[in-house]
Amino acid sequence: METSVKIELQHQHAAHCESGVMSTMLTHYGLPLSEPMVFGLSASIAFAYLPIIKIGGMPLIAYRMPPRHIIKGLQKQLKLKISFQTFREPLKGMQALDRTLAAQKLVGLQTSVYWLPYFPPDMRFHFNAHNLLVYGKQNNLYLVSDPVFEAPVIVEDKDLQKARFAKGALAAKGMMYHLDDVPSQIDLQIVIKKAIKANARTMTGAPLPYFGINGIRHLGKKIRRLHQKHGDKFIHKFLSHVVRMQEEIGTGGAGFRFIYASFLQEASEQLNGSALLVDASHLMTNIGDKWREFAMLSVKMCKGRTTMDSNALAVILNECADMEKKLWDMLKRF
């Protein structure tokens, strides 16, 4: 079947794939929300240290809510109508994609990073929850707007199929979604307040030591304990894993903190220049810088430029935790 569809789309270069996709999609359908706004309104900032889920033998460390949370959270907060579909058979998944495109609808896809040929080789890992937008098709080539790239790209159908139906952890099963309806009016003031409250709960309210602020302290404790138990070589491996989780995987811990700071700034403008939110935004920026300091010191120690001192790293992490505690206590009062 020869097809040629192209939807006029303003490509947007974003820091994170999921928030970027949602921001571009909503803007396209007449609800202009920036990426930080999307990220903040879905209450997506978090911290989790999950020793049960292993990546290359190392625990999963997440700096935001799990994949799909941005889409689902936004759907709930803004009462959007989004259709989700998954498929058992790849061929049917591709046909459904073609049909939706033919109906002039932008399609969001969940894909594996590893099988997307346009990704830089060093960044291709088996991570199955990368989001992108498809805005057209010409013969066997799909026109893809991947928000973490500067410009739109072209992907061959067989590569896209492989990426959509990659198996393993977080398997997408060809997940695709499109917007059916966007509310014409949103009371941002109410939604912002609700979202911030919800996020304060996830950061401070979890009863287990692995989540939120407790999770940050737990990571520091873990670093000291692993250093004592397994020595320098192991801890170097562990730290470079932590830093990779923080900085590379979907724009990293500090990156997310800066996005949230930007959200708080935008929110304060929406709420007639709320001074509390301005302060919170500043504090969040400092938190992001603290996380970067942690990453920098970790890598310095891994490279052997300074002596390995796990206590110093734990101190920084505890400072991160203290600052985040202060921030969320502040926002709870809001």
Add this chain to the structure above:
Amino acid sequence: MEIVCVKSNYFLRSYIPRCPVRPLADCGGAVDFMKKKQVPQDSSTTYAGHRKIIYATDENDKYNGEESSGWNVEEFATLSAVNEFKNKAEDARQRVLANQVSALEYHMYAQRMDLPTLSQISGFFQWQIKRHFRPAVFNKLKPKILEKYSDALGMSPVEIKMPLSKFIENLNGNISED
């Protein structure tokens, strides 16, 4: 102002020396922002010429998405993960050539997988895969099983079965042709 960093810890109190406590600096007021000019521009090789967005403030303290060409710290972490797979693949290659293990182990690492990942993707148990690492077992694998591996690794059954030295030769040949 003194804030205790470590909460009374539940089980390992005697095991871990207590973290030294530092007073928390006052971080509420206007201090150091993530400024536009602080956005790292280290031209990381891992970005392959691409740019990522980092949110940073401009002269008027207003947040914007700024392009970054890379950060050394991140590059180090990414490369150490990439190199770990490379080293493991190279180690496996040596053992394949010495006929100690099958080519499957090399292909697994070369495709940036480890045993749990390949197990999840292919649907085989880890012990089954380990068994398939034995050259004698691997040489007799049924087409159906090879098909599953071919799907998981994204290569044809012929490529998986091919003697490894020939496979790498072809690979290098293809790259130089491009």
